[in-house]
Amino acid sequence: MEKNNSGATGVKEIARLANVSIGTVDRVLNNRVGVSEKTKAKILKIIEELNYQPNIFARRLASKKKLRFATLIPQVSAETKYWEAPLNGILQAAAEIKDFGIEVAPFFFDQNDKATFNESAVKIRAGEFDGILMAPMFEEESIAFIEDCKEKKIPLVFINSDIPGHSNLCYIGPNLYQSGYLAAHIVNYLSPANKKTLVVNISKEIDLHHHLLRKEEGFRNYFEQNGNTNKLTKIDIQETGYAHIQQKLNEQLAKDKYDVVFVTNSRVSTVARYFEENKIKDIKLIGYDFLEDNINYLKNKTIDFLICQKPQEQGYRGLMSLYYHLVLHSNIEKEQFMPIDIITKENYLYYSN
Amino acid sequence: MEKNNSGATGVKEIARLANVSIGTVDRVLNNRVGVSEKTKAKILKIIEELNYQPNIFARRLASKKKLRFATLIPQVSAETKYWEAPLNGILQAAAEIKDFGIEVAPFFFDQNDKATFNESAVKIRAGEFDGILMAPMFEEESIAFIEDCKEKKIPLVFINSDIPGHSNLCYIGPNLYQSGYLAAHIVNYLSPANKKTLVVNISKEIDLHHHLLRKEEGFRNYFEQNGNTNKLTKIDIQETGYAHIQQKLNEQLAKDKYDVVFVTNSRVSTVARYFEENKIKDIKLIGYDFLEDNINYLKNKTIDFLICQKPQEQGYRGLMSLYYHLVLHSNIEKEQFMPIDIITKENYLYYSN
DNA sequence: CTGAAAGCGCTTACAG
DNA sequence: CTGAAAGCGCTTACAG
Numbered sequence: 001m002e003k004n005n006s007g008a009t010g011v012k013e014i015a016r017l018a019n020v021s022i023g024t025v026d027r028v029l030n031n032r033v034g035v036s037e038k039t040k041a042k043i044l045k046i047i048e049e050l051n052y053q054p055n056i057f058a059r060r061l062a063s064k065k066k067l068r069f070a071t072l073i074p075q076v077s078a079e080t081k082y083w084e085a086p087l088n089g090i091l092q093a094a095a096e097i098k099d100f101g102i103e104v105a106p107f108f109f110d111q112n113d114k115a116t117f118n119e120s121a122v123k124i125r126a127g128e129f130d131g132i133l134m135a136p137m138f139e140e141e142s143i144a145f146i147e148d149c150k151e152k153k154i155p156l157v158f159i160n161s162d163i164p165g166h167s168n169l170c171y172i173g174p175n176l177y178q179s180g181y182l183a184a185h186i187v188n189y190l191s192p193a194n195k196k197t198l199v200v201n202i203s204k205e206i207d208l209h210h211h212l213l214r215k216e217e218g219f220r221n222y223f224e225q226n227g228n229t230n231k232l233t234k235i236d237i238q239e240t241g242y243a244h245i246q247q248k249l250n251e252q253l254a255k256d257k258y259d260v261v262f263v264t265n266s267r268v269s270t271v272a273r274y275f276e277e278n279k280i281k282d283i284k285l286i287g288y289d290f291l292e293d294n295i296n297y298l299k300n301k302t303i304d305f306l307i308c309q310k311p312q313e314q315g316y317r318g319l320m321s322l323y324y325h326l327v328l329h330s331n332i333e334k335e336q337f338m339p340i341d342i343i344t345k346e347n348y349l350y351y352s353n
Numbered sequence: 354m355e356k357n358n359s360g361a362t363g364v365k366e367i368a369r370l371a372n373v374s375i376g377t378v379d380r381v382l383n384n385r386v387g388v389s390e391k392t393k394a395k396i397l398k399i400i401e402e403l404n405y406q407p408n409i410f411a412r413r414l415a416s417k418k419k420l421r422f423a424t425l426i427p428q429v430s431a432e433t434k435y436w437e438a439p440l441n442g443i444l445q446a447a448a449e450i451k452d453f454g455i456e457v458a459p460f461f462f463d464q465n466d467k468a469t470f471n472e473s474a475v476k477i478r479a480g481e482f483d484g485i486l487m488a489p490m491f492e493e494e495s496i497a498f499i500e501d502c503k504e505k506k507i508p509l510v511f512i513n514s515d516i517p518g519h520s521n522l523c524y525i526g527p528n529l530y531q532s533g534y535l536a537a538h539i540v541n542y543l544s545p546a547n548k549k550t551l552v553v554n555i556s557k558e559i560d561l562h563h564h565l566l567r568k569e570e571g572f573r574n575y576f577e578q579n580g581n582t583n584k585l586t587k588i589d590i591q592e593t594g595y596a597h598i599q600q601k602l603n604e605q606l607a608k609d610k611y612d613v614v615f616v617t618n619s620r621v622s623t624v625a626r627y628f629e630e631n632k633i634k635d636i637k638l639i640g641y642d643f644l645e646d647n648i649n650y651l652k653n654k655t656i657d658f659l660i661c662q663k664p665q666e667q668g669y670r671g672l673m674s675l676y677y678h679l680v681l682h683s684n685i686e687k688e689q690f691m692p693i694d695i696i697t698k699e700n701y702l703y704y705s706n
Numbered sequence: 707c708t709g710a711a712a713g714c715g716c717t718t719a720c721a722g
Numbered sequence: 723c724t725g726a727a728a729g730c731g732c733t734t735a736c737a738g
Contacts, residue, residue, distance in 0.1 A: 010715050021725045026717065034723055056452065057410040058715035061730045065717090099409065175703065182699035189542060189657075222699075304542075340700040346535040346575075347693040350528065363731050374709040379733065387707055411731035414714045418733090713734085722724085 009050040018043045060100060068103045069322055070124045072134040075108035081291055082266055082311060086159060089315025097323050114138050121145045131322035133157045157321050159314040161211050169325055172318050174309040175337040180218030182340050183262055183286060186305055190284045191230060191259040198258045199234040202267040212264045242270060249274050263287035272297035290343060290351060298345050306343040314338060362403040371396050413453060421456045422675055423477045425487040428461035434644055435619055439512060442668025450676050465557060467491050474498045484675035486510045510674050512667040514564050522678055525671050527662040528690040533571030535693050536615055536639060539658055543637045544583060544612040551611045552587040555620040565617045595623060602627050616640035625650035643696060643704060651698050659696040667691060
């Protein structure tokens with residue numbers, strides 16, 4: 001029978017070689033105070049030489065230490081169920097690491113109300129958490145929070161959208177620019193006739209706009225860089241009610257004849273509803289996110305393509321990153337871009353979100 | 354501080370409530386012989402009532418038990434590096450479960466030589482493994498092996514292709530029919546002109562053909578079911594050398610003008626090479642698998658779309674399934690279909706294989 | 707069929 | 723600054 005590696009060279013063996021007690025070895029191993037530099041160096045050298053790997057099972061069994069993580073993401077709303085998926089990912093990760101002594105406390109905010117973000121932020125600050133995962137939607141408010149975490153040395157993970165240039169542990173989410181770029185690539189295959197494409201931004205909150213604008217930028221640049229003659233028109237719809245969207249689309253579609261409509265977010269289902277009600281079948285429709293409404297329009301062929309970015313995995317990997325960093329002391333990659341998945345009527349069933 | 358659940362109700366507590374020793378509790382817990390029906394029932398009842406969950410860390414620390422898994426997949430060849438990915442997945446899973454006392458022994462065979470499959474099979478049978486993962490490529494030879502495992506009650510996981518109707522633990526891989534069906538859906542968007550599509554099967558081994566034929570079937574049925582007028586032509590190329598493929602394509606492309614060429618496997622790069630050498634730019638090309646050669650042709654726009662099925666994850670999840678089944682006694686889903694991923698020049702960089 | 711004791715490799719007080 | 727002992731919740735022989 002093969003000998004267990006960690007069995008061969010445990011704290012006991014290190015203590016023996018260093019002529020100290022296992023208590024002292026433990027102090028060095030866990031970076032605790034109260035060891036002379038000399039013995040510390042001696043022990044570290046032996047640890048190095050033995051290539052000692054602690055037994056995680058023994059460690060977990062003996063330790064009573066608990067870690068507490070907080071998460072701060074938008075609450076699931078009737079308007080969009082998008083945030084259900086990241087939350088599920090978070091809960092799944094929480095269940096997996098629970099036995100390792102980790103407690104997860106979820107906090108939420110209203111996407112349309114900055115005040116609720118600040119309220120939750122205050123609670124989290126008071127809670128003295130060991131790690132935080134957040135969706136930094138409101139830029140200004142987020143930055144204040146980020147600075148506070150930095151001071152307290154609390155590791156911070158961003159998901160879904162990034163605020164670059166800050167000392168967060170990592171960002172896990174889409175590369176927005178590239179996802180718009182990909183959308184343009186698909187549109188290019190879909191638009192052989194008069195090559196007219198309509199870009200539709202539907203969003204109430206100006207704050208969230210930079211999110212959509214990044215996608216639009218990628219979308220535009222594709223056509224510029226590929227010397228394409230595709231003619232792009234764009235409309236911004238700042239009210240998300242159906243009546244308003246209907247009116248805007250009526251106006252726009254009366255002006256010109258389009259091959260493709262590209263909706264820059266998950267609200268593509270609203271446009272699909274409009275298409276269906278108006279029996280529009282000759283315009284290709286492409287948008288974002290694996291939501292029930294969108295999938296239904298994919299099934300009945302009103303929507304042609306959906307671009308998805310594994311929202312559940314963002315939550316899951318976000319929380320796991322805190323765990324890997326804090327418990328396993330692994331190196332965490334600073335920018336973790338999600339795959340850009342292309343979903344159609346024929347493969348949505350197999351899409352593991 | 355919150356009380357650890359498993360701490361509150363461990364074997365000790367069960368033993369106390371049942372008026373037995375912890376040794377007897379352990380016997381019941383692990384289904385060992387030598388406990389009277391009466392005490393066994395009593396203990397089981399208490400376990401039930403307490404909703405006892407064993408502490409996996411203590412279990413692992415105390416136990417010396419080892420499990421040994423064997424894997425049997427094609428060896429990576431110069432002709433196709435496809436099997437590198439599943440192997441990487443297997444090795445990654447092996448690294449993750451190593452600390453849980455699991456040893457993994459990889460075996461290989463030559464895709465073009467059934468005898469090598471049988472040789473490895475003999476070795477595995479002799480090795481008395483606790484679980485086996487395999488790619489059941491050669492149907493007849495595989496079935497003999499499957500029967501043997503069934504008799505010895507060794508759980509068996511299939512990856513990449515299935516042999517339905519056998520008592521294996523699970524299948525993890527593509528739904529081939531659906532993946533051909535999806536390819537047809539894309540072709541349908543790409544072929545607006547004369548609507549002529551050429552289907553190309555390139556494969557030496559007749560044994561492997563059922564694999565490709567399933568995809569072709571899905572591809573054909575899409576057009577039938579969607580009342581499409583797309584005209585399909587098919588050629589089988591049974592020699593995989595470039596000269597031969599070149600000749601066949603020369604012949605075929607002289608006969609007719611196609612919008613799209615659909616290659617039913619990863620050998621699409623050979624057709625791409627032909628396209629490039631002959632400066633063919635007006636035919637769309639679509640094929641399978643995230644291989645370096647294919648990606649290069651995707652980058653330079655010779656290949657338009659690749660369909661991929663996460664080969665690495667197949668290996669990873671295959672091995673993990675054995676672990677979940679044997680160690681954690683989880684329920685394993687019998688058929689686990691991989692997502693059908695659509696890869697283009699614009700999203701391949703973010704494809705986490 | 708059952709029990710009592712030792713031990714897995716760590717961490718945690720406590721004593722000095 | 724350091725050591726000796728107890729204990730985490732299981733499993734493993736061994737004894738009866």
